[in-house]
Amino acid sequence: MKTVDMLNTAKRVIENAYAPYSKFRVAAVLYGEEGLFTGVNVENASYGLTVCAERVAVFKAISEGKRKFEKMLIYTPGQQSLPYPCGACRQVLAEFFPEDFTVIVANDREEEQFNLGELLPFNFRL
Ligand code: THU
Numbered sequence: 073m074k075t076v077d078m079l080n081t082a083k084r085v086i087e088n089a090y091a092p093y094s095k096f097r098v099a100a101v102l103y104g105e106e107g108l109f110t111g112v113n114v115e116n117a118s119y120g121l122t123v124c125a126e127r128v129a130v131f132k133a134i135s136e137g138k139r140k141f142e143k144m145l146i147y148t149p150g151q152q153s154l155p156y157p158c159g160a161c162r163q164v165l166a167e168f169f170p171e172d173f174t175v176i177v178a179n180d181r182e183e184e185q186f187n188l189g190e191l192l193p194f195n196f197r198l
Contacts, residue, residue, distance in 0.1 A: 073103045075145065075185075079178055082147035085110045089125070093117075098125040098148050098155050102133055104141030109133040126161040130168065143174035151179050162192040 082099040089097035089112035100111040111128030126146060133141065144165070148155040154177040157165070165173065171189030178184075 073108070075176055075178075075183065078103060078143075078145040078176070079147060079183075081108065081110060082145055082178070083149070085112055086147065086149055088112045090114045093119060093122075096148065096151070098146065100125040100129040101145045101147075102129045102141050103143055103145075104138075106133075106138040106140045109136075109138070124158060124161050126157050127164050130164055134168065139168055141169060141173070143176065145176040145178060147178045149180055152181075154179055154182070154184060157191065159192075162188070163195060166192050166195040166197075 078101045081101045086097055086099040089099060091097045091113055093115050098113045102109045109129050109132045111125045111132060113125045114128060115122045146155045146157060156177055165188055169188055171187060173188040174185060175188060175191055176183055176185045
């Protein structure tokens with residue numbers, strides 16, 4: 073799937089982001105041979121209970137028995153900054169996906185592409 077198609081999917085599901093506290097909306101699109109899963113950030117009045125878009129997408133996929141994915145696009149609308157994934161989400165991605173897994177971050181103006189090994193070198197493993 074092309075980046076533009078993943079971006080269009082993210083722009084569709086961003087409407088579901090629940091971010092009344094930070095107003096920082098994020099959508100994640102996970103794609104691979106087993107299909108496509110989306111996630112959005114879901115905040116809570118007890119702020120620490122908030123779950124990032126990336127983890128929603130990964131946990132949806134894993135809980136459906138799907139683990140083979142090539143890439144994730146992370147999108148935020150109306151921001152100057154790019155939505156680089158937080159440290160917790162990087163660790164969750166590294167649990168399931170290899171170092172050459174592609175991570176694309178995008179806003180309405182630009183996008184950047186990395187692989188997971190660059191974003192989280194020497195990740196913790198048991
Ligand atoms: N957020 C994500 O969804 N993904 C990230 O990688 C970083 C932050 C969300 C959490 C919260 O709802 C908002 O962005 C501001 O931190």
